[in-house]
Amino acid sequence: MSTRNQPKNLLRLGVFFQGVNSGTVWKTPEAGSQTDFESFRRLIQTAERGIFSAFFLGEGLRLREHLGQIHDLDVAGRPDAQTLLAALAAVTNRIGLVATQNTTYNDPADMAHRLASLDLISGGRAAWNIVTTDNAWTGANFRRGGYLDHADRYTHAEAFVATAKRIWDSWGREDIAANGSQSAWFAGNAPKPVEHTGKHYNISYTSRLPRSAQIRPVLFQAGDSAEGRDFAARQADVIFSAHGGLEAAKVFRADITARTLKAGRPASAVKIMPGSEFILAATESEAEEKHRWVREQQIGPQQALAYLEQFWGESLAGLDPEGPLPDFDPKISESDVTRGSGFQGAKAVELTRSWRESAKDQGLNILEFVRGKSGRVGGSFVGSYARVADTLERYAESGAVDGFNITPWLIPSGLDDIVNHLVPELQERGVYPTHYAGDTLRENLGLEDPTDVAPAVTDEDNTRYEVAV
Amino acid sequence: MTTAHQPNAILVLEVDGAGAHPAAWRLDNQTPDSVLDAQQIAKAVLAAESAGFHAVSIEDSRLAPGSGPGARLDAIQRAAFLGPLTHSIGLIPVADSIYTEPFHLSTQLSALDGVSAGRAGWIVSAGGTAAEGAAVGREAVTAGELPGEVADVLEASRRLWDSWEDGAVIKDVATGRYLDRSKVHYADFVGKRFSVKGSSISPRPIQGQIPVFAAEPLDADSDAILIGAPDLDGLLAAAQGNSFPGIRIAELDFVLDHAGEPAADRVEALDGWEPWHSPRARFTGTATDFTDYLLELLGHVGGVRLHPAELRKDAQEFAALVLPALRLAGALKPIRTGNTLRETLGLPAARNRFAAS
Ligand SMILES: Cc1cc2nc3c(=O)[nH]c(=O)nc-3n(C[C@H](O)[C@H](O)[C@H](O)COP(=O)(O)O)c2cc1C
Numbered sequence: 160m161s162t163r164n165q166p167k168n169l170l171r172l173g174v175f176f177q178g179v180n181s182g183t184v185w186k187t188p189e190a191g192s193q194t195d196f197e198s199f200r201r202l203i204q205t206a207e208r209g210i211f212s213a214f215f216l217g218e219g220l221r222l223r224e225h226l227g228q229i230h231d232l233d234v235a236g237r238p239d240a241q242t243l244l245a246a247l248a249a250v251t252n253r254i255g256l257v258a259t260q261n262t263t264y265n266d267p268a269d270m271a272h273r274l275a276s277l278d279l280i281s282g283g284r285a286a287w288n289i290v291t292t293d294n295a296w297t298g299a300n301f302r303r304g305g306y307l308d309h310a311d312r313y314t315h316a317e318a319f320v321a322t323a324k325r326i327w328d329s330w331g332r333e334d335i336a337a338n339g340s341q342s343a344w345f346a347g348n349a350p351k352p353v354e355h356t357g358k359h360y361n362i363s364y365t366s367r368l369p370r371s372a373q374i375r376p377v378l379f380q381a382g383d384s385a386e387g388r389d390f391a392a393r394q395a396d397v398i399f400s401a402h403g404g405l406e407a408a409k410v411f412r413a414d415i416t417a418r419t420l421k422a423g424r425p426a427s428a429v430k431i432m433p434g435s436e437f438i439l440a441a442t443e444s445e446a447e448e449k450h451r452w453v454r455e456q457q458i459g460p461q462q463a464l465a466y467l468e469q470f471w472g473e474s475l476a477g478l479d480p481e482g483p484l485p486d487f488d489p490k491i492s493e494s495d496v497t498r499g500s501g502f503q504g505a506k507a508v509e510l511t512r513s514w515r516e517s518a519k520d521q522g523l524n525i526l527e528f529v530r531g532k533s534g535r536v537g538g539s540f541v542g543s544y545a546r547v548a549d550t551l552e553r554y555a556e557s558g559a560v561d562g563f564n565i566t567p568w569l570i571p572s573g574l575d576d577i578v579n580h581l582v583p584e585l586q587e588r589g590v591y592p593t594h595y596a597g598d599t600l601r602e603n604l605g606l607e608d609p610t611d612v613a614p615a616v617t618d619e620d621n622t623r624y625e626v627a628v
Numbered sequence: 629m630t631t632a633h634q635p636n637a638i639l640v641l642e643v644d645g646a647g648a649h650p651a652a653w654r655l656d657n658q659t660p661d662s663v664l665d666a667q668q669i670a671k672a673v674l675a676a677e678s679a680g681f682h683a684v685s686i687e688d689s690r691l692a693p694g695s696g697p698g699a700r701l702d703a704i705q706r707a708a709f710l711g712p713l714t715h716s717i718g719l720i721p722v723a724d725s726i727y728t729e730p731f732h733l734s735t736q737l738s739a740l741d742g743v744s745a746g747r748a749g750w751i752v753s754a755g756g757t758a759a760e761g762a763a764v765g766r767e768a769v770t771a772g773e774l775p776g777e778v779a780d781v782l783e784a785s786r787r788l789w790d791s792w793e794d795g796a797v798i799k800d801v802a803t804g805r806y807l808d809r810s811k812v813h814y815a816d817f818v819g820k821r822f823s824v825k826g827s828s829i830s831p832r833p834i835q836g837q838i839p840v841f842a843a844e845p846l847d848a849d850s851d852a853i854l855i856g857a858p859d860l861d862g863l864l865a866a867a868q869g870n871s872f873p874g875i876r877i878a879e880l881d882f883v884l885d886h887a888g889e890p891a892a893d894r895v896e897a898l899d900g901w902e903p904w905h906s907p908r909a910r911f912t913g914t915a916t917d918f919t920d921y922l923l924e925l926l927g928h929v930g931g932v933r934l935h936p937a938e939l940r941k942d943a944q945e946f947a948a949l950v951l952p953a954l955r956l957a958g959a960l961k962p963i964r965t966g967n968t969l970r971e972t973l974g975l976p977a978a979r980n981r982f983a984a985s
Contacts, residue, residue, distance in 0.1 A: 185806055186799070186801045186804075194830065195742070196712065222812070228809060229807065229809040231807040232805060232806060233806055235806065235807060236797065236831045238742050239735040239736045239739035242705065242740055243739050243743060245702075245704075245706075246709060246712050249710070249711070266729075266763075266764040266765070268763040269727075269728070273705065279666075280666045280701060280705055300824055300825055302821070332661055335698075335699075337659075338659070339653060339656075344697050345698050350692075350698070361762075361765050362762065362763065363762040363763065366692075367691075367698070367700050368701070369664070369699060461804030461805070
């Protein structure tokens with residue numbers, strides 16, 4: 160199925176419509192709606208014009224809070240990912256549709272069915288970004304509540320994904336009658352149920368959907384702990400990583416390669432796409448000027464204080480945003496879960512002490528310091544189209560990454576300069592596709608067909624996956 | 629209380645699979661796997677929209693269909709795919725309320741409303757069977773408990789939909805606030821089997837509250853009731869006997885003469901493959917007789933949900949011969965491009981339970 164007519168080491172681009180946090184500028188008139196369908200349509204169609212491999216939606220299953228109240232400073236309100244992607248499938252042809260979906264607050268049969276449905280509706284373009292965020296605070300929105308120990312999140316996720324794979328693999332189009340005069344709609348026997356017995360629940364489910372044009376949804380993973388990396392090495396096709404700097408990306412690639420080989424898969428089975436941000440212009444100085452402006456837009460005085468408050472655990476309303484960082488220690492030991500997975504569980508005292516020191520050394524006030532922390536560690540590319548293209552060419556040559564997942568800082572026009580200017584520069588350098596390789600996401604990411612197609616249900620399978628779920 | 633000569637009825641076309649007859653997939657000149665082809669579904673719904681149907685409904689179930697095609701795409705996703713392709717027709721998926729997460733269901737429907745510019749509806753289903761429960765590792769829910777459970781799921785959904793007031797997004801540059809948090813509320817729903825803290829992760833749906841359709845006895849808090857009976861006379865009687873205060877929709881299978889072939893012969897041919905067991909009243913005959921029957925029926929109900937034996941053939945005949953006659957007789961509500969489903973149904977703007985008024 161996969162075509163191999165493009166040279167090696169092509170970079171692929173994805174676009175991440177973030178819809179939360181302070182990264183997306185909303186205070187300027189060019190900023191459009193964060194939730195209207197037209198914003199999504201515009202962004203994905205621009206991405207498809209730029210031959211992006213994937214359009215990516217995040218997920219957070221509880222509205223963010225700050226110091227015990229609804230967080231009011233950042234964009235919020237993103238729509239349900241799969242429903243939105245099913246609609247976007249109708250207005251696009253080739254781009255992949257990636258839904259971030261949580262294994263802790265979903266049922267495996269239900270999730271497998273909806274992802275299979277999206278995969279068929281889109282002609283084989285669906286992907287699942289598997290996340291494992293778990294806490295009682297989010298659990299309060301769901302039937303099972305916060306039932307999972309943090310230590311079990313990946314054994315649970317792995318049993319969940321293994322069950323989903325068995326559901327996806329349970330039958331295919333070859334099992335459907337070729338024409339209306341056959342004895343039944345199924346050419347042979349009707350599919351058998353997938354059974355699973357585990358710690359948290361038992362399942363018996365007969366799939367209502369066959370394999371898709373790309374066999375089953377592509378699996379992304381985002382989670383950076385050792386367990387998360389091993390999980391990706393065993394189960395995922397693509398890692399949405401947090402390591403965008405070239406040196407860090409090389410180290411991460413080596414680590415993932417070792418884990419992938421250890422899991423018995425070829426190194427090329429797992430692609431890596433770090434999250435990234437691009438601030439581009441025709442010249443270096445214009446790009447620098449834009450960079451400053453973007454940071455000002457992202458982080459105003461209120462956002463700067465709120466950023467610190469997450470780690471100090473109390474209101475800092477009395478502080479001058481143009482003054483120094485607080486000269487006292489946080490009253491909490493770890494940052495809370497309520498501002499999203501990217502901020503939770505930081506060791507507050509150590510972290511804030513080091514911040515205080517570095518702000519003092521560099522002579523930065525609160526506003527300047529927090530603006531400096533904005534953007535993506537190593538994954539922020541600021542510069543002229545040509546120079547950033549040169550930088551990306553070095554990434555391509557290094558083999559450290561397979562592409563980038565870009566978070567636009569402006570919605571819905573934030574991809575325009577990337578598609579209009581950066582993509583052609585990359586194509587000229589021979590490191591970016593000039594056309595879609597195929598119709599499915601698997602083909603367009605250069606992935607092989609999955610080889611771990613689950614065997615028919617046996618008792619062994621049941622015991623193998625008995626650990627969790 | 630209503631008469632057929634006021635323009636007040638709505639037509640809902642059921643578009644699942646190849647049609648209501650379990651053998652429909654055999655005779656519709658499509659390959660058997662075309663029920664999985666979103667483009668084919670879109671074609672049928674675009675035809676329904678241009679014919680002047682007010683809405684389409686999309687059947688679903690947690691279990692593989694027991695007869696006919698063994699595959700079915702998720703109904704909310706099918707509706708979502710149709711959202712950007714259509715402009716006036718309501719999109720009403722069937723969705724189970726018993727084994728879903730109410731929080732997910734409410735945001736899925738809310739997203740459907742967003743991608744269809746306010747044309748989402750919801751037909752609440754509730755099986756509660758052991759086989760459905762086994763798919764998600766949960767117990768059966770007895771028939772007696774279903775109405776209470778549906779009421780809980782509906783109340784949780786409605787509270788989540790209202791949890792962001794209209795205008796909660798303020799984008800106030802001076803104070804740096806994107807949201808006015810005084811306009812965002814916790815759902816704080818506690819039911820018998822589940823609780824939901826809320827708020828929703830999405831803003832209030834375009835329609836405020838998405839119109840909900842349900843059959844007895846699940847209709848306690850629905851906007852519209854689905855009325856069924858085993859035969860045509862029974863349906864007329866049930867329609868007259870029903871005192872539901874909201875919109876009353878009659879459920880009806882139908883088969884029309886097509887391409888010179890009488891409806892009864894068509895049913896016989898289909899039944900030769902597989903018998904048609906349906907709990908619904910069935911009309912079999914000519915377009916003229918069907919028009920007459922519907923004009924009488926529409927004197928007693930606010931609309932019909934039409935289940936064509938064969939989707940393509942029967943919807944086409946209906947669109948060509950019955951629908952124009954009903955419109956000419958003044959029986960149908962007008963359709964306006966850009967209307968929300970609430971507007972098409974004639975429902976008032978939905979008040980927000982959390983808004984200070
Ligand atoms: C780049 C990146 C993006 C993520 N996006 C999401 C998200 O959208 N929703 C979510 O619930 N968790 C998200 N996560 C959280 C992870 O899936 C994971 O649950 C969390 O990091 C804890 O796992 P870990 O300890 O392996 O990192 C993201 C993590 C990373 C590194």
